[in-house]
Amino acid sequence: MKGRVAVLKAYGGEFELREYPVPEVEAGAILVRLSRAGVCGSDLHIWRGEMKEIYGASPQDLTFGHEMCGRVDKLGAGVTTDSMGQPLREGDRVTYLYFFPCGRCPVCLHDEMGSCPRKARPNRVAGTPPYFNNAYGEYYYLRPGHFVFKIPDEISDDIATPTNCALSQVLYGLRRAGLRAGHAVVIQGAGGLGINAVAVARDMGADKIIVIDRLPERLELARAFGADHTLSATELPTADRRVEAVKELTGGFGADVVADLVGYPEVIPEGLRMLRGAAATSRWAASRPATSSATTPPPSSAATRGSWPPPTTPRGPSSSRSLSFGATSRDFPSSGSSPTCFPSSASPKASSRRTGCSARARRTRRSRARPSRCEPQRPWNWGRRFSAKALTPSW
Ligand SMILES: [Zn+2]
Ligand SMILES: [Zn+2]
Structure with missing residues (x-):
């Protein structure tokens, strides 16, 4: 039996589909037949060639993708339950x-x-046994020593797919940052992480949720997920004005928690200025920086906790909490959709459709020093109510 894997040959290019033999499942492993995969912000960075220090000057038959869910196709010997002890079949x-x-x-x-x-x-190199090592393919080989969670019936595939990354990251970060009921929180960036953070902050009892982004449609989405106030970085074009606006919305005191979910280092000092003056109770949650230059931690004058250095991946318990959150929270306005999902069944068309993104990205690069915000429009199916533009923080 064979299965397909999407392989990237050139940054910004189209995926090529290749077939590989579906491996035998060793003891302790699980073969998963994928039903959904997510397009994370980091996947876009990889695709655009913005992570060459890790993946090389040109991609060497690259396979990637890490947000996914599927059905157990075959259980290895000895695997009888998931990581929470529920029977697994x-x-x-x-x-x-x-x-x-x-x-x-x-x-x-x-x-x-x-x-x-x-x-x-x-x-991540295509053709490396057991072949199905990433999300953009028909199978995923979950090696022994894994953490696996059965998905409750009430959670759709669309909701479940990013729970192992976007939702876990913000659950972990906001918990580590010490967000508590009654707190005021600023969320910088209303991309996939930011939107999840709004829902999580609401669920954790935040009293005031302030979201900053440049694009109006993302701010609208943030309000739909529970933001109390949204600030347009276009209408407030300087850091001084945004800091002033946050202070005004918090009675002049500043926020208890600021979450950087933009991924660009320049927003970090701005976020620190938005924090409440009492450094001992102020907290900072940082997303993974998008550039390798963003490795300098925030100044020690402010209490820094939580996700610095940024966790490259959330810890295990966050994934199970994410599923519980997805099952019980009312803060997802659309129970059937997630910001970052496409069905695995869309992937066979990957190499036959042009995205139109490459040319647009090149034009954008010429006109702006910043990396392109161009998103691949197809073959991804972004879900019913989310536009591609709403996915990546826009600063
Ligand atoms: Zn991710
Ligand atoms: Zn260890």
């Missing part, structure tokens, strides 16, 4: 972590598995 819908912490080092023992320096990630 072939045909069950599952989601899982896409990295594999060692579970033995001091970092893991401190319950910081997302930062485990020895954690393994599947190989």
